[in-house]
Amino acid sequence: MSRPRTEAEYLARLVPPSVAGxxxxxxxxxxxxxxxxxxxxxxxxxxxxxxxxxxxxxxxxxxxxxxxxxxxxxxxxxxxxxxxxxxxxxxxxxxxxxxxxxxxxxxxxxxxxxxxxxxxxxxxxxxxxxxxxxxxxxxxxxxxxxxxxxxxxxxxxxxxxxxxxxxPWAVFYRKSVWQQRGYQVPKTLDDLNTLGAQMKKDGLNPIAFADKDGWPAMGTFDILNLRINGYQFHVDLMAGKEAWTSDKVKKVFDTWNGLLPLHQADSLGRTWQEAAQSLQQKKSGMYLLGLFVAQQFSNEEQDDLDFFTFPEVDSTIGAKALDAPxxxxxxxxxxxxxxxxxxxxxxxxxxxxxxxxxxxxxxxxxxxxxxxxxxxxxxxxxxxxxxxxxxEIAQFLDRDTRPDFASTVIIPALQQFIKNPKDIDGLLNSIENQKKSIFTS
Known part of the structure; x- marks a missing residue:
């Protein structure tokens, strides 16, 4: 099975900007x-x-x-x-x-x-x-x-x-921290890297990160693939129609590898709640997650919580696509x-x-x-x-593909990448081989 091409059109119009429902x-x-x-x-x-x-x-x-x-x-x-x-x-x-x-x-x-x-x-x-x-x-x-x-x-x-x-999934931050430090919302990937470097100098984890439970890293892959290759390639990849060994997917992992130094260390031993608490405690500067991150903030602290959509990577693709399960x-x-x-x-x-x-x-x-x-x-x-x-709106990686592919292939693959991002070719060859077996079964 694959997602219908028209799904991009109707999900993009789930809620007009004037309606809050x-x-x-x-x-x-x-x-x-x-x-x-x-x-x-x-x-x-x-x-x-x-x-x-x-x-x-x-x-x-x-x-x-x-x-x-x-x-x-x-x-x-x-x-x-x-x-x-x-x-x-x-x-x-x-x-x-x-x-x-x-x-x-x-x-x-x-x-x-x-x-x-x-x-x-x-x-x-x-x-x-x-x-x-x-x-x-x-x-x-x-x-x-x-x-x-x-x-x-x-x-x-x-x-x-x-x-x-x-x-929606977005990049969350505390307004008070950013106002105190004079940080500005990044519009491009270069801006994000520059901001992350400054946060490091200021003693913060630039990007809170956790993947103990396996699914959070899917959000990072999704947004990078959407920004680098666009929505249609993303859903086709999820449906088994595109090769994981393609140069397009390699670029996603290469870009992610460049961002890993900005991510909170030891993520495979941390839950999303613990990563959110590092943002809440003002130890991390940003966190890419769903709106449910607000659960880790008191009612008063939620007034200090804000977000921006992940910045543009390719100007021809822009930054309008997102995950909104x-x-x-x-x-x-x-x-x-x-x-x-x-x-x-x-x-x-x-x-x-x-x-x-x-x-x-x-x-x-x-x-x-x-x-x-x-x-x-x-x-x-x-x-x-x-x-x-x-x-365009995606449903999140493990909702946009076969359940068995998400659980038995993608979760361990992304965790392996986080642990050792050096062998991207080997990782993608392994994913592609397993994908062929699963999607033809």
Whole structure:
């Protein structure tokens, strides 16, 4: 499977600059189809029983394990119970564990509803028959653009996903630190290198960095590939249509190699939260991450948080493309109670659910355009404008390619590069050989 060429057009128009109703946080990690059997880590509460159950409960598999998003999900589910009289039972699993075991989870007895991602990742499991058709739910939803509906549609034209939120990736920094030092937002890669060198002289880690969990470095690869080679090459590479051994991909890694000295050292032993804390503690000058970085800042400190889109590398390509992943919900192929599952999915796609999220989580942007976003922070408003002004939007590397390729090939390859960036040719030959095997299987 590959992403349709038209996806660039519709994702680029997910949110017009004048509208603040957009999308979300939660991370993504390594992948799914290669998970080990029998781990027991995603037990699930669902069954393969008849969907006509009159039970007043519904189970939800949640990957929102960090404290703030976990709290917000609990409030959304409490709102559903009040509105419907159906008791939601939340099965929360560590985010990375959820991703790594998703394939086995869905083939076993998953929860009635589970959290997942739009894009290739959603279509992959829908095509395998591991998700329930939500086309009738979409007939009852309002507040979504056609773009969101397309991002929720499988290869067969049916909807399998209800978007809750999405969030842009950008370079975050503390305004007070930059004002004190007189730093200026870099417009080009040369500017970024010059700024990084100055930050080093000033005793800062120029770029906070972490890759213990495997997925954060994907964001760096994505943005460099988008800046150096453009959106279409990026999605074609993710779909297995371009060679990893090409000069274009080599240039991405050569450029990244040049930036590595500016990155926080020992990244393979650090979580994204720890890297974010170095920014929060004013020990690092910048951090390329999603809007969820705000989770590591107090409400007062968030007023001091700002961002810019990664600077231009090639003037003919510009700096308008970005990663802005969409998060939401899917239904198991045979939920214990299909009626209750669909009631829950209607609710999480509603204005009411979006309003609860806006009131309780400053690190996300809601997907439902009908939500009351007057309570957005300045950071959220700026994030919505950034997404609205983008010319192309990618879903993040491990959502734009096959799950098994992302987890078993790309994660170890990027970590190997970070550990030893000298043998780029050997690394890319290895990726290409494994890609050929996976994409032809």
């Amino acid at each position: 957009v999308g979300r946080r939660s991370l993504l990690a390594g992948a799914g189809a290669g998970a080990l059997l029998g781990t027991g880590l995603l037990a699930g509460c669902g069954s393969d029983s008849d969907s006509g159950s009159d039970s007043k409960t519904v189970s939800i598999g949640s990957n929102q394990s960090d404290p703030k998003p976990k709290e917000v999900i609990a409030k959304v589910m409490a709102g559903f119970q009040t509105a419907s009289g159906i008791e939601p039972k939340i099965n929360t699993v560590d985010h990375n564990t959820f991703q790594e075991n998703i394939n086995n989870y869905l083939q076993g007895k998953p929860d009635d509803v589970f959290m997942w991602f739009a894009g290739y990742r959603m279509r992959f499991f829908a095509a395998k028959g591991l998700a329930g058709d939500l086309s009738d739910v979409w007939g009852k939803l309002s507040g979504y653009s056609d773009a969101f509906k397309k991002a929720s549609t499988g290869d067969d034209g049916k909807q399998y996903f209800v978007p809750a939120s999405y969030y 969409i998060d939401g919900y899917m239904m198991a192929r045979k939920p214990k109670s299909e009626a209750n599952a669909k009631k829950l999915l209607e609710y999480v796609g509603s204005k009411a659910a979006a309003d609860i999220t806006v009131k309780n989580d400053p690190s996300t942007l809601v997907a439902n355009g009908g939500a009351d976003t007057s309570g957005y922070t300045a950071l959220q408003k700026k994030a919505a404008e950034l997404v609205g002004s983008a010319t």
